Amino acid sequence: MARIFCIASLALAAVSAVSGHVIPHTHKRGPPAGWQAGILQNYTTYHERYLNWDCDKQHNTDFFEKCCHPLLKHESLSVLDSLGCGCDNDDGDSPAVPSPTPSSSSQPSHKTPSYNTPSNTPSSPASSPTTPVETPKDNVAPPAVEPTSTSHTSSSPSPSPPAQTSGSNDGGQAHNGGIATFFYQNGAPGACGKVHQDTDFICAMDQDLYNRQLNSDGESVLCGQQVKITLVSDKTKSVTVTVADDCPTCQNTNSIDLSLAAFQKLASLDKGDVAISWEFVNN
Template identity: 45%
Template sequence: MFSTFATLVLSLIATSAVSAFVVPRATAPQGWDTSALEPYDTYHCRYLAIQCQDQRNSPFFSECCHPLAAGESASSLPAECQMPSGVTCSNGEPVLNGGSDDGCDDGPSSTPTASPASSPTTSSASVPANAAPAPTTTTSDVVSTTAPSTGSSDSSDNYGGYATFFYQGGNAGACGTVHSDSDFICAMDQSRYGNSGNASPLCGQQVQITNQINGNTVVVTIADDCPTCANSNSIDLSVAAFQALDSLSVGDLPIVWKFLN
């Protein structure tokens, strides 16, 4: 049992080191609303512990991998969304029991261990050989010399970001509107969007996004925020919007984009 959890934790750490583009930042992004959302360290730890980085763009990710509201407990989520038994948190990272615990909600001790094998998954191992190469940026990469200002909507081109996609699941976005997977909408990185739980000045604005691999372009409307995007120039798209740029099997792709209004 001990070796199983040791392998789990070591693999999580290794995965986060080489696949940071699908792992939340180690520190809270600008605009993380501490009054409306759970502590960022709690979210970051659970995200890694249940292996969200290997479940991107799946129903499991939509169900389990988004931050909870302040005061909400992970124990209210389905069993597969909760912290595996035998794992606690230290400085926002999953560790074996016996390590220091900084207050992460570990759930009841009898909580079953989440297993990607029993949940839908779109890990990078399933990406076709001819897919766009995986991004090499990490969460510490600097995209521009100055941080974007919340609500900024200048029409200049923005480089260095990646497009991913997410399922709507009947949930309202941060802008307060429920959309379907066929709507052409997007979620902006939280450093641009501002406080989660509040409508941003960016809500309703249109963005033109171009796939730098094949040149395909799509226009989307901002309807949500993205606390797990790789950097300030990365954008999470609805299924239909991503398909306008490339196949869902690609998973993520390099983009250049600009505001249209």
Template identity: 30%
Template sequence: AAAPSHGAVRPHAHRSVAAQVQERGYAQDSDLLEPYATYAERYQLFDCEDKHNTTFWDGCCHPLLADESESNLPDSCWANPTTSTHKTTAPATTTTSSGSGGSWRTGGFGTYFYQEGNAGACGNKNSDSAKIVAIDIAYYGNTGEVSSYCGKKVRIVNTDNGKTVDAEIADVCPTCKNDNCLDMSLGTFEALS
């Protein structure tokens, strides 16, 4: 099967919070608001279910308007997510494949994150040195289930220096810089540096 090539800006440990965020009522304003899946992922990432009636809730836990981006959120929203610490680097082109016979995708950014003892959406805890990667929610699918991509390998090539690494899909990306980004563990990222 062809391998996905998406990555996230902020990976997270999977929890069932998205299921608790009710889509009911959201549909009536869907033309005015960001996609529900995007909002639900951020709600989960920010651990909003535990922050009702706080200034954090007021500033960070509401859906954005359709013409807004996450850059409109206050910096304080990103300062304390209950998930892996994420580091963004300068844009780097990444290319991925499933290794044998998969399709290649190019033009992404490579970023990395720290595990901090959290399990990825695929359910496993990994060390920072593990060769793992997070994929976009569009590939991952339903975050309430383990994706069929979990455990599959992708080959990532840094087209700037030719270095290559194979990494296992272990997490989902709640947001992406573009459709071909990958969010990697520190070990995966360093293998490409």
């Protein structure tokens, strides 16, 4: 009996350790530090479910607490179904995809990226929101499943960005209403064709903005340009980065995905995402 209690305690501790993490809304991700592979479900499977159910947009909600945490290795998706998450019975290692609402449009998830473990005890039944299906992109690195592509611990909701203003890539013109996130490089080249390290000061621009002007090689004219990014909540904090990739999962055209080193110039990784303004600084 003591042995059984010890094993149960170990499993509970592993889930608790993971439940504090928030999965970054980005691409190119791998299991975060501390992921208990021997106790928790397959990380890639969890990451796909996290993205498909838009968990990154539902922090601090009942749905997130019930449906957006990783399962234990022996659990199946029927556990989530019993909590009202809207999934079919499964073996726990197959990604469940909720049915999209008629008005929703699916958005491809870039080199994937965090997680939280659902409670096995159902809480008061509340209808869970139906979320759009995200189709993974071809050049996806091991699902950075936002299933832990970036390991952050944040229970604070994503900041509400100010009204968005758009503009060209003229130097000095401010772009507001964006959200900064971060992603791991995982040794994969970005859309601009170069491999970078997590310590490099680079960024991925929103895919729609990136694709507006392409050269004869199909590469964006934004590649190599420098962008100065300022934290909205503390304008004394800013960082200048070089465009090296595109971001299909960014919140809007003024949102930017940053390397780890660049994001940490603005905030700690456990913030997950922060409101920003930015401008091109090329001569």
